[in-house]
Amino acid sequence: MQRRRFSTGRSLIAVAAAVGFVASACGGESGPPTVTWYVNPDAGGQEQLAAQCTEAAEGEYQITTALLPRDAPGQREQLARRLAAQDPDIDLMSLDPAFIAEFADAGWLTEVPDDIAADVTDGAVQAAVDVSTWNDALVAVPFWANTQLLWYRKSVAQEAGLDLENEPVTWQQLIEAAQSQETLISLHGIREEAYAVWINALVESAGGQIVENPDAPANEIQLTVDSDAGRQAAEIIQLIAREGVGGPGLSNQDEEGAMHQFNGEESAFMLNWPFVWAAINGAVEEGNLTEEFLDDIGWAPYPAVAEGEDARPPYGGISLAVSAFSDVPEAALDAAACIVTPENQAAYFAAEGNPASHPDAYENPDVQDAFPMADVILQSLEQAGLRPHTPYYNEVSEGLQATWHPPADVDPERTPADATTLITEVLRGERLL
Amino acid sequence: MSATKVEEPTRTTAPEQRSERARAERRLGWWLAGPAFVVLLAVTAYPILLAVYESLFKYRLTDPDAREFVGLRNYAIILTDPVWWRAIGVTLLVVVVTVAIELVLGFALAMVMHRALRVLRPAIRTAILIPYAIITVVSAFAWLYAFQLDSGFVNSWFSWVPGITPETDWFGSFGPAITVIMLSEIWKTTPFISLLLLAGLSQVPDDLHEAATVDGATWWQRLYKVTIPNMKAAVMVALLFRALDAFRIFDNVFIMTSGAHGTEVVSFLAYRQTISRLEIGLGSAVSVLVFLSVIVISLTIIRLFNVDLARARGEV
């Protein structure tokens, strides 16, 4: 049911792309304009969409893909350096929402014209539109939208007396359940973006915000993490680290490490993106994990901070942006619009485990089949809490990481205040980071 | 190093007819050596001057319009920031610990190479050269994976050591993390030191040893009284080279911790300001400060230990 990660499919795509290229190259003297699309690494899904849209364009344009680094900050660094150099080789980019504001503010993104904008935002999940917007203009086209769920072993949850299928759970209850069953909660406490994502989700879920006025200039940005919500978030992290329910490697564990931990014996709960479902299914198919384990996995919305309040799960994903220095912006915009149709989003979702940003895609039978938790994902996306949508998000995130890491040293009385001081001073240009 | 204390070799004043030839030789000398000299300056002096210039601005790549001249303000920010001093502290710790261990270990290796059975020498030399020639990043990955929780064998091999359990997270706090970083650094660079020391060892005249042996000196006495004093120059060169090389440490930190748990070193700090944060002004200022630190360290070592590089090269 799940396309294998390493598969012959990829080489077929390559062949198809090559054939498409040869075919279109034969078409005319100069050939159609080439849209170079910088993609984040995946299992070949974006390459396939590129081939499809090249074909659908019938000679209007052709899309070739180029690969970005693995993690979002690496992608940002690489794109930022080249855009700052006004590199015309980049036409279309798969952008992590965290850096859209920064790129748009620097004037590196082409505004999406109204007709395309109306098309691609119609019905899309609000969060996906919000992160793709800067100064009231749509600067990127929502493609896929990511959020985290609580994944758990049904058997252990039952033992612990949790009815996760029907009842929302709080962090407190989750920690107690893990302790009572002597098991772990697999989280990502590594000093990377993943940790900032977790902190932000906790603060948002507690009803707070890390930054009050994300669209302000650097020296006017107000941090509001030193608040009750910030302290509650810190308490939860402190508790998890202190009680050891995050496991011994919490401070170096990323999402992938969390998944490996969950796949092992010692962990029964995990907060993670839906890619894990695709990955675990793949591992079962390869015989590295058992069917029994797969059947035992349940899913639920992100835990709440306070009982009776909805959680605000993390938001991630990818939007497509057109470089301001592209020689073929019109073709790139058309390509983007082609790539993000709900049908393509559904196909991409089913193949890669990266959820769609358009609700229609969730009704696709392939998606429903491959992701029985599709409805929970959509619901989580609608509740998701955004990371601060500011051009200085990199400073905010690194400042959070610097002050909140390692998790074991988090102190509700001190850490949020430290973060506020550090980030404020960094944004005022008074400190290093 | 301008501090080398050797006067130009004095030549006997040339007769009239030779001066023409001397001038031609001088010209040819500069024609031949000039290109290399120009390249050396172009790839270092020019960039560092550029860095000095850029360090005087507040300049962020994502916001080029806001570029403004701020004088020495970037330096003031850095020098009053504990982040800088901490990075300096960590870097110096790495320098002192690794260089100390490497000198001892490198000396032992040099002795082994110097005195091993003739048939074993090529094998030992080859083995020693492998860490030297291997890419630092590869070494960093090897040590990282050896200690890392989800792939490493170290915890299971050394679980009998008190304090090491299968769950010991070596990259979970400063002490163990910096230890592994230094292990990789030491493994990779000790061979270089040992080769420098080997060169020094082979300069110690054999008859001195024999004389000492005849006088009834023990092995240790010979080592301390004869060998080491006679290779002081080589030791100092090794010390200077390695100390400054260790001060530049970057690859191991980047691969293993990315500066987490307080393991940030000065090179990494500079890299992050410029390359990650795109703060060209601030990053340039850090770079200039790192450069100045290297100068201070070289002068200190030269003064402190009275290193005479020219003498070390046997030019006197």
Add this chain to the structure above:
Amino acid sequence: MAAERRTTSNRAMWIVIAIVVLVYALFPVAWIVSLSLRTSTDIASNQFLPGEVTWGNYEGILVGDAQELFLSALRNSIGIVLIATFIAVVLATLAAYAIARLDFPGKRVILTTALAVAIFPVISIVTPLFNLWRTIGLYDTWPGLIIPYLSLTVPLAIWTMSAFFRQIPWDLELAAQVDGATSWQAFRKVIVPLAAPGVFTTAIIAFFIAWNDFVYGISLTASERARPVPAALAFFTGGSVFESPTGPIAAAAVIVTIPVVILVLLFQRRIVAGLTQGAVKG
């Protein structure tokens, strides 16, 4: 320790010492090789030796999904490093000849400059170059790395080579000329064979230094267009975003280690001579 005093126990001791040195030097290499031959599940077993040997990681980077990343990096590394080495050797040969053979003021200035450049903190050059390259279009290109690599290779080449050249008995050239050879013949038949080993050794050492570079590699490139192997290793992706790249990284690490091991095996004596003379002896 004179040869005649070597006893059996002495011999045994030396063999033990040699084994210790071999283990010291080769252990991490063996570990990386072991990692490269395993599946990701096997890597997670926390054992030193592989449970089951697989070539999957090598396939992945040589013919599989990761080949674009790795092979382009390998091509970049080989090309850039060879060019940088070649330029350095040419420049240094001329300079070292002048230093060893001719008498001119400024010899010491050149050697001192070379030494200063050799200890120059690389990171201090990277920051300004990053901005400069961006402006003049050298960013993420081969020349954009070749030029800064000269700061690594030229000083070392000058020192090593001038040490070698100092030992060449230049008078032989004159003697040959006296014997009726033209100066070109004398140079080619007498001097070139004497100088060639030094030039060659210098080239190998310069190659190692440039091959090892990481800071320039990650800072001054942004894509497969120019990114060299060490930098590519740090950016390596597994099969997907969330697949651990440990196995492929180990395999790539082994492949890039092979050339240096071959060079070391073939030329260990020369390399040792080059390193020791360049640094210490005149």
